[in-house]
Amino acid sequence: MKLYCLSGHPTLPCNVLKFKSTTIMLDCGLDTTAALYFLPLPLVHSPRLSKLPGWVSKDGAVNLEKKELLDLSTIDVILISNYHCMMALPYITEHTGFTGTVYATEPTLQIGRLLMEELVTFMERVPKAQAATCWKNKEIQRLLPGPLKDAVDVWSWRKCYSVQEVNSALSKVQLVGYSQKELFGAVQVTPLSSGYSLGSSNWIIQSHYEKVSYVSGSSLLTTHPQPMEQSSLKNSDVLILTGLTQIPTANPDGMLGEFCSNLAMTIRAGGNVLVPCYSSGVIYDLLECLYQFMDSANLGSTPFYFISPVANSSLEFSQIFAEWLCQNKQSKVYLPEPPFPHAELIQTNKLKHYPSIHGDFSSEFRQPCVVFTGHPSLRFGDVVHFMELWGKSSLNTIIFTEPDFSYLDALAPYQPLAMKCVYCPIDTRLNFHQVSKLLKDIQPLHVVCPEPYTQPPPAQPHRSDLMLELQPPPMAYRRCSVLGLPFRRRYERIHLLPELARSLVPSEIKAGVSVATVSAVLQSKDNKHVLQPVPKPAPVPPSKKRKRVTEEPPEVLNPKPLLSGAVPLEPFLAMLHKNGITEVKVEETADGHILHLQTEDVLIQLEEDATHIICDNNEPLRTALRDLVLRFLQKL
């Protein structure tokens, strides 16, 4: 059993597990931080950006965390834990000869589709006249200026996929529900609620005797998704742990408070607030929080704008996944009311959504306002436009809530910037304190995690509380590691056919323990094993040469059982007596007794662990004695 680690990024994992001749890919996150090396893609031509010194913007490239450690076409199954961790799916399913199945929950599929479509739209609506790739050549890259020269693995940067590729990739998804036991060959995979986002799941991968838990992006906070299911993770042999919080020092609740107060302050001063965010996830919680906050802060009339090609779909989809929501949202549907209050915000015109800044938005928008838009890297999407528009005024504020990108790097091309910048990263995923408590509860035998989790953050080397400390220590992996997972398989499941089971004769060896000898025919098919009764030999056809039949040596028949126990002297003598053998001379030896059956001239050596019958020329007597001895012994 092996784990191939294709990504070293702790929150955008991509691992491949080989388990009982099944090759399972666990997530395929797309690391888009490489986009930070590029200039923003503006919606309208920006003289300022194009006059910036340095290199010119290239194709919308993204970094795909994968390496040819193994042949990706051999992958049987891809398990997706949440919609952020599936963004590289088209690269895997469309370009590697992949023929397997992708398992994901319905919200993961639907919202993942939205995020992919959004990414594609962002890229495609600002087409580049030419795409440059030659610079990726090492020789040329060496000559390039600035940080690009030092960027690693640029050859793995890929051009963004197309809508066709997204559709084709997603058509390979098979939907699963929480706690659904899905059999794949000899392996059973089960998604469990992970509490992080709509439809987010941890996965149990198990056979009858081995259990691997894959915990990725889990949350114990009560936000909108169904709470994390923990008890089913118990008794794991191996637990693969990824997707912990990226901001272990920030408390999401505190950040939310800061978010609201900064937002209120800016609006009161007549400025606008820009929130670069993903189109699904924390935005639902932000809207819900603001829904309550704005009225209490007397800012009820401030308009919210949500601008994204998928804004409407994201808001609509969030309302139809009641089964995947936390209890109190779920019970709203029974009334029936929409589970999220943003329905009311839309109804009362407080929240408006637009596919882009073009069209209705430009004529309808009022200031001061709050704008939610992507992409959080500030390199593409409508957010680029708002940066250009609002960056110059110190009245405005940009509030970063997504933790995926360094906000300083994101802002770099926009400097100098007059607008205020507030960094309130909200990452609801498990922190180290929560995870160590969780691991204490579920007690996995071994933990596998990305290397960064085994040491304090580089910036805070003294914070030994910001790392995993476990006994035995976790097995750490980095990109391109191949780990052998410590499994000691001892047993396999086999089925006894009812006819065979009925024919067994159990005997009690000691209190509570019985044994039965089983002679059967083994049938193995598709990793399933069945024991059938031994077929009765076909009756020997009546042979004319009957004499010859006796000459035939016995077939290699069922092996005889092993014997155990002892033959006690007195009862054995009594037994002989009962069977008409009376003249027995008993002689004591060092190890036992020798019985001399005088009439029959037979010697029987009785020892504690052995019986030896020496008998000439009297086959019937020998077999009779054999059976008498066997009566005292247990057969195994």
Added chain:
Amino acid sequence: MPDIKVTPLGAGQDVGRSCILVSIGGKNIMLDCGMHMGYNDDRRFPDFSYVTQNGRLTEFLDCVIISHFHLDHCGALPYMSEMVGYDGPIYMTHPTKAICPILLEDFRKITVDKKGETNFFTSQMIKDCMKKVVPLNLHQTVQVDEELEIKAYYAGHVLGAAMFQIKVGSESVVYTGDYNMTPDRHLGAAWIDKCRPDILISESTYATTIRDSKRCRERDFLKKVHETVERGGKVLIPVFALGRAQELCILLETFWERMNLKAPIYFSTGLTEKANHYYKLFITWTNQKIRKTFVQRNMFEFKHIKAFDRSYADNPGPMVVFATPGMLHAGQSLQIFKKWAGNEKNMLIMPGYCVQGTVGHKILNGQKKLEMEGRATVITGTLDVKLQVEYMSFSAHADAIGIMQLIRMAEPRNMLLVHGEAKKMEFLKDKIEQEVFVRCISCYMPANGETTTVVTNPSVPVDISLNLLKREMALGGPLPDAKRPRTMHGTLIMKDNSLRLVSPEQALKELGLSEHQLRFTCRVQLHDPHSDTDTLGRIYTHLKSVLKSYSIQHVPDGTVIVESIVIKVTSSAEEPNLKVILLSWSYQDEELGSFLSTLLKKGLPS
């Protein structure tokens, strides 16, 4: 011998008050808990005294499962849980959990407030009952306890309808509830995997019907409605608030839009809007087309269909009214019917099944005069039915073809029919038993209170030691010989409810037992005028020719070894030609040893 017992308390050779008890692997499960629309007395509810004469049901039932929200499947639930007494889990899907209490409350109101019955469940009881409900998702495997697991499959029929697989060990039963195998305008088709249950309990409402194409029926329906409206008549369509109603609304809505019709369409009672809202929120349970387009256009936001007010019934001019309940047995649909029945310009379209005893059933049977009764009704006495009556089966049940399809999907060992009329069941039973399926199927159709017992033959799961399994698989070779199967030998250790199959050697070791060697030695005397060594050589050659498939070795120290049997030759100095052949074998080679001693006694071939 393990068996599964199935006893319908309701819906046995009948439609109404579905309630089926299943005993499987020591677990007792109640499937559905419905009421009978055709009765107003004790027969309305299933006879729970079958389970226990006195006291509560909790200790007799491991769980209750409700397939969908129709009252003939859940109408007796508060009575069962609160009045008879049951505190265990009740499983149903989320939409069922959402809608079921509303219909129950509706039913209660009609029964208690309108008909003035007492000794009926109260609103509070409905609430208390719903607290015992555990909602589940499609395909989610719910572990009721350590052994019993249930799993829901999509059934179509109405929003949230599900089929249930009930499994204990390797024994399983599937209960379909009501289902349909063809997608309609708002729901998808039922689906199940090849789960090979021991029993498939299927509804059989349309056991003898093979319905014509859906398109034709829809066209027919629209034509009839259109004609009536054109000539100024009123159309009454009795429906249940949720289900068929939405399908027909979608149909009429698009038709009205296309034909630019002006006649008003009404939907009775405040339940409607709420009902449509449920459809919007549970859109994932509808069919693919609606799910795909819901962001752009929600099919359940109707432009032409408005809420009905009681006073509208007397308005002049054409109109179409959807009114509840669907079988004309009470409520608004019955009231409107009474008002409109006298005019031959009007039309009544019955889109669903009517249970015996209801007004709907009487009218469909061509009764032209109805005796009216009841406290709250305005008109009493005889009612002449002059309006046109059309029966159009839109209710989403599987027809004979659909039932066969489901059998092919699930591959059950046995079939058990419920929720249908005895005569029709008989017909379907014959058909199923004649049909050639992958597995031979016996079909049962027990009446209420009659128990069907099906013997199951579960295989016994055992843990086999990997060493033993690997050894056997290696010995068996890649292509085992089917004619001469290898026999494997192992020891089954039964301890603390665990069954483990290990090699005999391992069993000895594990149990702390030592092996007992049983050996036999046999001396055979033989005249052979050769030296001892030559005799041994002759024995070796002889055995080689007789025992073809055994391993035979001639060891230089003066022994021949056949498998583990040791053969030696000695002679005394006095009689060098009288050889004594010593054969020694262990119990494990008993057959061969015995054979050799007999063989050698016959002497060696010269």
